[in-house]
Amino acid sequence: MLNVRQAFLKTTVTSCGQTVVPAELRRKYRVSAGTALEWIDTGEGIRVVPLPADIIGAMRGLTRSKKLGEKLLRARARDRQRESRR
Numbered sequence: 852m853l854n855v856r857q858a859f860l861k862t863t864v865t866s867c868g869q870t871v872v873p874a875e876l877r878r879k880y881r882v883s884a885g886t887a888l889e890w891i892d893t894g895e896g897i898r899v900v901p902l903p904a905d906i907i908g909a910m911r912g913l914t915r916s917k918k919l920g921e922k923l924l925r926a927r928a929r930d931r932q933r934e935s936r937r
Contacts, residue, residue, distance in 0.1 A: 872899075 860873045872882055882888070882901045891898040
């Protein structure tokens with residue numbers, strides 16, 4: 852069952868599109884300066900998910916296939932190259 856206080860945390864979006872993550876949630880989910888957040892459009896609303904600093908490391912052990920792990924590392928390297936060009 853949802854705690855009423857936690858279910859209705861509210862922030863405002865600035866004219867620049869910025870908002871604040873409430874302190875209670877920052878502590879609970881270990882969100883700090885520099886933490887990447889993934890914004891997911893669910894079709895019914897928006898879901899915000901903090902990403903681990905080392906996404907590949909966080910996924911390590913989820914698969915038994917070495918090839919899949921290697922593919923993920925290559926894909927992440929390509930993503931980093933694309934991000935650095937921006």
